[in-house]
Amino acid sequence: MNRPILIGYQLLIGLSDTMTGALLMIAPEFTLGMMRLHTPNSALVYLSFIGAFVLSVGLACLYGACLMIRRGSPCKLEVVWLLTAIIRASVAIFVITQILTHTLEAGWLTVAITDSSCVLIQAIGLRRGWLAHVAR
Numbered sequence: 001m002n003r004p005i006l007i008g009y010q011l012l013i014g015l016s017d018t019m020t021g022a023l024l025m026i027a028p029e030f031t032l033g034m035m036r037l038h039t040p041n042s043a044l045v046y047l048s049f050i051g052a053f054v055l056s057v058g059l060a061c062l063y064g065a066c067l068m069i070r071r072g073s074p075c076k077l078e079v080v081w082l083l084t085a086i087i088r089a090s091v092a093i094f095v096i097t098q099i100l101t102h103t104l105e106a107g108w109l110t111v112a113i114t115d116s117s118c119v120l121i122q123a124i125g126l127r128r129g130w131l132a133h134v135a136r
Contacts, residue, residue: 001130003068010065013118017058024051037107053087060084068134077131085122088115 023031028047032039039047064080067073095112098104125131 001125001128001134003134006125006130006134007065007068009121010061010068014058014061014063014065017054017061019058021051021053021055021058024048024054026051035107035110037105057084057087074132074134077134078126081122081126081131085119085126088122089119092116092119 020031023034025048028039028044028051029041031051032047060080061084064077064084067077067080092112092115095104095108095115099106099108099112
């Protein structure tokens with residue numbers, strides 16, 4: 001895979017998750033409104049808590065981008081991709097299950113699709129060894 005494309009991908013997902021996580025932490029109702037999602041006011045504190053996890057995934061992805069830009073250890077970058085893919089897969093499975101049981105509204109499907117897409121990209125990349133040539 002092309003190095004600039006992988007760096008762009010890493011920056012895009014890192015900035016997206018970092019900003020979403022930070023916004024969920026400080027303004028969960030506003031953030032959900034931007035996503036066109038609804039939740040009871042009593043759940044907002046829990047969404048702020050979830051924001052801390054989203055923020056941490058974003059920061060891990062930005063660390064991966066730094067590794068790519070600085071041509072750091074491919075092994076470290078593979079660990080970032082593996083761990084963030086595991087987290088994203090868990091989120092996607094949870095969200096899809098909750099949508100199917102009508103616990104979450106269908107609008108949450110965008111979260112599941114986004115996370116599933118990242119899992120697919122990263123799984124293919126890890127399998128094909130994309131990162132071995134990008135970080136060096």
